[in-house]
Amino acid sequence: xxxxxxxxxxxxxxxxxxxxxxxxxxxxxxxxxxxxxxxxxxxxxxxxxxxxxxxxxxxxxxxxxxxxxxxxxxxxxxxxxxxxxxxxxxxxxxxxxxxxxxxxxxxxxxxxxxxxxxxxxxxxxxxxxxxxxxxxxxxxxxxxxxxxxxxxxxxxxxxx
Amino acid sequence: xxxxxxxxxxxxxxxxxxxxxxxxxxxxxxxxxxxxxxxxxxxxxxxxxxxxxxxxxxxxxxxxxxxxxxxxxxxxxxxxxxxxxxxxxxxxxxxxxxxxxxxxxxxxxxxxxxxxxxxxxxxxxxxxxxxxxxxxxxxxxxxxxxxxxxxxxxxxxxxx
Numbered sequence: 001x002x003x004x005x006x007x008x009x010x011x012x013x014x015x016x017x018x019x020x021x022x023x024x025x026x027x028x029x030x031x032x033x034x035x036x037x038x039x040x041x042x043x044x045x046x047x048x049x050x051x052x053x054x055x056x057x058x059x060x061x062x063x064x065x066x067x068x069x070x071x072x073x074x075x076x077x078x079x080x081x082x083x084x085x086x087x088x089x090x091x092x093x094x095x096x097x098x099x100x101x102x103x104x105x106x107x108x109x110x111x112x113x114x115x116x117x118x119x120x121x122x123x124x125x126x127x128x129x130x131x132x133x134x135x136x137x138x139x140x141x142x143x144x145x146x147x148x149x150x151x152x153x154x155x156x157x158x159x160x
Numbered sequence: 161x162x163x164x165x166x167x168x169x170x171x172x173x174x175x176x177x178x179x180x181x182x183x184x185x186x187x188x189x190x191x192x193x194x195x196x197x198x199x200x201x202x203x204x205x206x207x208x209x210x211x212x213x214x215x216x217x218x219x220x221x222x223x224x225x226x227x228x229x230x231x232x233x234x235x236x237x238x239x240x241x242x243x244x245x246x247x248x249x250x251x252x253x254x255x256x257x258x259x260x261x262x263x264x265x266x267x268x269x270x271x272x273x274x275x276x277x278x279x280x281x282x283x284x285x286x287x288x289x290x291x292x293x294x295x296x297x298x299x300x301x302x303x304x305x306x307x308x309x310x311x312x313x314x315x316x317x318x319x320x
Contacts, residue, residue: 039223039283045296046215054214055206057292059244059266063199084219085245085288106219106288123199128245128266130290132217136205 021101024094025113029080033107042107044132049109050080052134059084059130063123070118073143075152077135079118081110086127093117095153103129115156117149181261184254185273193267202267204292209269210240212294219244219290223283230278233303235312237295239278241270246287253277255313263289275316277309 019028029049033042044050060069070090081090087104094116101110112118120129135141143149179188189209193202204210220229230250241250247264254276261270272278280289295301303309 035222037224038227038229039220041218041220043216043218043297047296050217054217054292056203057210057214057217057290058201058203059242060199060201061245061266062195064197067198069198082219084290085221085286106221126245126286128288130217130244132214136207137203 021092021099022097023092023099023116024097025111026092026094026099026116027111028101029109029111031107031109040106044080044082044109049111050132051111052078054080054132054134056133056136057130058133059128060120061128063088063127063129065123065125067123068119068121070120071144071146073117073149073152074114074141075143076114077133077138077141078114079112079134080132081112081120082106082108082130082132084128084130086124087122088120088124088127088129089122091119091121093119095150115149115153117143117146181252181259182257183252183259183276184257185271186252186254186259186276187271188261189269189271191267191269200266204240204242204269209271210292211271212238214240214292214294216293216296217290218293219288220280221288223248223287223289225283225285227283228279228281230280231304233277233309233312234274234301235303236274237293237298237301238274239272239294240292241272241280242266242268242290242292244288244290246284247282248280248284248287248289249282251279251281253279255310275309275313277303277306 016032017030031042083103084106091100176192177190191202243263244266251260
């Protein structure tokens with residue numbers, strides 16, 4: 001899935017919509033954007049766009065475009081990602097399916113449930129990624145090795 | 161209070177701190193920023209920086225620099241404001257004291273409790289304001305008339 005239209009070319013106030021991806025539980029939200037002469041506004045609301053109460057927000061910026069960030073999964077923490085400025089590419093992988101998303105406007109939000117391997121790359125020079133997270137920072141929640149991630153996915157399937 | 165240092169000139173990873181303002185309950189948070197060759201990260205955590213569970217986030221951008229936004233108070237909703245890109249000035253007013261804050265870096269967060277009159281102005285051309293809010297959007301929560309705001313402040317004091 002590669003939504004890469006020119007931001008300025010699109011009509012104002014597009015209809016909000018949600019696009020299911022082929023990666024388990026990963027969804028792309030096009031949120032309502034309200035535009036007028038005083039500036040533009042878009043909102044992400046818990047219960048409508050974000051399926052968790054937000055306990056942490058973090059931003060990533062000043063990322064050289066050749067850099068890759070992420071490269072981990074969370075056991076419990078869910079996240080909702082937005083490129084609040086510029087653009088960034090996000091790869092999501094559930095252990096059997098993977099898909100890449102181009103976040104290139106503030107009103108696109110990517111929901112990543114727990115147990116999704118995520119990679120961010122291709123930051124534009126002005127790119128700012130905002131993540132809303134369901135949980136506070138906990139190093140024990142991270143899986144940083146892909147083989148270990150696959151083993152954990154298999155273990156989860158076997159337990160189900 | 162006018163923190164207006166050049167972002168590039170400051171030392172990396174400043175010590176997080178909280179500055180109480182003279183406006184009732186309004187606080188400026190300098191959050192920890194983690195910088196390395198792969199880019200910079202800063203986080204706002206509920207319980208540490210943000211004293212409420214976040215139920216809505218919204219962004220304001222593409223604001224002409226001559227424009228003024230805000231000009232209202234919330235009866236119940238609390239907010240935590242950050243300039244995730246560029247800069248914006250925020251005036252906060254509790255009905256008897258007012259103070260202006262310059263949000264000019266991602267790791268500055270301004271906590272606005274309910275019943276504070278807020279105005280944002282002086283957006284830089286690339287300015288993006290991010291607000292984390294304690295409540296979903298509710299038009300009934302807004303006080304948009306300053307005289308009405310002062311009356312509500314007085315009524316609150318009389319009831320206390």
